[in-house]
Amino acid sequence: MIIFELFLTAVLLLLILLVLRSSTLYTAYKILISLLLLVGIGFVYYPEGADRIAAFLGVRRGSDLVFYLSTVFLLFVALTSYTRARRMQQQIEALTRELAKLSARRKDDGDAHPGSGEEERR
């Protein structure tokens, strides 16, 4: 049993390290997620604590509480990454569009004027 507890602790500590070293997360998120993971480590050694908090919140078991919370957290992550991907897609669109408009070509221009991308493709 002690091995499993040590393993869980190691995994959670590693996650905290990864979160703190992340360059894309906001500092507030880093602190929040690290605190949650620390609480997780606490629950590994003191599972009754989770049960007590769960009972206080009206959920029967501590493990259920953890399960519900992680579901909410995952949904939140999915939503933020969707928004971020969408924003990036729109930025790529804008960039590609500007580039296309700048390098408009027609026959009389001559087929290989600089910056048209013609040289690379030939």
Next chain:
Amino acid sequence: MRHEGISPAAGSCYDCPMMMEKELPEPVGGLWIAMPAFNEAAVIAEVLAPLCRAGYPVVVVDDGSSDATADMALAAGAVVLRHAVNLGQGAALQTAMEYCLQQGARYICTFDADGQHDPADIPRLFDALTRQGADVALGSRFLGQAPRLPASRRLLLKAAVAFMRLYGGLKLTDAHNGLRLFTRDAARRFQIRQARMAHASEMVRKCHKAGLKIIEVPCTIRYTDYSLSKGQGGLGSINILLDLFLERLHR
């Protein structure tokens, strides 16, 4: 899928009777043609030929094709813009329309690059638009004709029409027809945000919401094996619905 009649090398036996040497009338001043194209090297030269010969300024946006679409369009006499990466038809159309506006277009006609439209419909669209004082003229294959329209495609299009009535609050006879004519003012009033195929519904809904006068004009759609192979199937329509749903969710 059989690709009858497509022979890029010969470049002349493309299964599209309308291309047979029927000269178009002199183009209206300031009418630009916006044509998104993705991997259409096999047909684009033939699609462009009557338009360029008649003197229409055509903007082709090559949406990151992996074939010689851009070179063929350039040789045929179009202005060619190239997306460095493939963004989707909606995004290509937006680029084409922005460029037309930048060049001072007074009218913008969207025209598909796969050869399904009849160039002779452009003056018809224009006449109807000016006569009825409309801002937007949409081609309708159900008011006009669409020989060889497969039954499954007809059903899908009719479902799209019903959907447009719910989604856009607009009663039309056709949906997702690539032939449209906008006045300059109308084209400036909306931006296509749907990069992929949902742009057709989006555009109509935005025009309707902006209070623009929309009319439908009979047009001819020629279904060739080639254009059918490139069109939207059942799965495509589900994607369109999903895209529109996500857009709504985001507002």
